[in-house]
Amino acid sequence: MPSAKRTKPMRRGIASGSAAVALTRQAEDYLKTIYEIERNGDAAATTLIAARLHIAPASVSGMVRRLARQGLVEVERYRGARLTIRGRRRALQMIRRHRILESYLVTRLHFGWDGVHEEAERLEHAVSPDLIERMAAALGHPAVDPHGAPIPRADGTVDDMRLRTVGDLAVGRSARVARMSDRDPALLRYLGELGIRPGVSLRLVDRAPFEGPLTVAVGRMRHIIGTAVARQVYVR
Amino acid sequence: MPSAKRTKPMRRGIASGSAAVALTRQAEDYLKTIYEIERNGDAAATTLIAARLHIAPASVSGMVRRLARQGLVEVERYRGARLTIRGRRRALQMIRRHRILESYLVTRLHFGWDGVHEEAERLEHAVSPDLIERMAAALGHPAVDPHGAPIPRADGTVDDMRLRTVGDLAVGRSARVARMSDRDPALLRYLGELGIRPGVSLRLVDRAPFEGPLTVAVGRMRHIIGTAVARQVYVR
């Protein structure tokens, strides 16, 4: 029942400067992954991409080459991949879709913030730009998603500043929770139980030596959390 | 960013009787197509499947064999394919997804009834059962989609009776529009302009000889439509 099928990706849409080419689901996920890794400064290393996507490093080499052939990344052999302008545009488009979807599903269909990521991870490859913009409009064009992540605008811009984590906080300092990783549902449920969510204020009360657990005050509760958790919670 | 990837389809969900196996987008569309063709009584012929999916007949032979291997269809060589119980269950699940999606997109996100089919055709493969049931609940468990097609229930039952078309009507008889094909956006826009939509009453005023055009009365308007159009409008 589909309207068309191609083995080769086909051109789609009107496309202003450089035409938007149809990519596979996998290619789109690679671009997002490379974007996220590159945010830390360096080119995206094969092993990091592989780990994030739960695939073997050998598989990444092949896909990265295909992406390079399509002009979406630049590769320096044995060194890693960087998005081209076109690649970054596409990555940001996918991230916009993902975050609008998460926002819509949580606010309009009462998804839990811990399960919504997986659903968005699939839907982002199937929605049309039209549907995404309708959802965005229905929500009043939100600036952040349910996990506090900034939503890229339709024009391809984002305010994606690097934030400190609770782990970086000095003892005694307060901060407002800005954002947290949405990848691990169990972590999100745990943080939810602790009352740690975007917008909440907290204070680092104590830090045990040798990378030990941290004591944080949230409201009038105190919680002891591990460093792995503290590194996933971004504050402002 | 996906949680897992497999080359081989993997098992998913809990599965009561026979486990629900993950199928590709293509396999799911084949099952739907075979279901629709089989509604006319006969086994689904290779050429018909191919025409509906816009692919070459030779490609169908291969996929049908794979579906047979998975126990979703039974094939009689040179004769056509029929869904097994499992295949029909899966087809109906996809049709439920498709129609709930269309209903949701039209009523909640103001999609036009002419464009919504294409969007649903992609989304149906990406949504979780959970999301579909949330949408169904939000809509109050609708019985028909925006084109008048019955929505299979979550338990796998449908009221999918065969209907007559406007073309079958005797001159002078009235009938209520029940349903129409949703495949061709241009046809839907045309019917919309004529005021022909599910629920509307119409009367066949005249029929020109030799399979000629039909005159139908809709409200106090009269329209002359071709037989090809008349065959796409189902009445009760």
Added chain:
DNA sequence: CCAGAAAGTTAGCAGCTACTAACTTTCATC
């Protein structure tokens, strides 16, 4: 009944994506 047309199948090819195994390059450490 039989010949040609229509329908259907098989074979061979290609691209995508993932895997493992084997090899190469780069890095880190002494």
Added chain:
DNA sequence: GATGAAAGTTAGTAGCTGCTAACTTTCTGG
């Protein structure tokens, strides 16, 4: 600077899905 570990690449394999070309089966009309 050598050397072993870590990172990365290539080669070969496999399944899915589509294609065209060539072949086989079935249908149809005289």
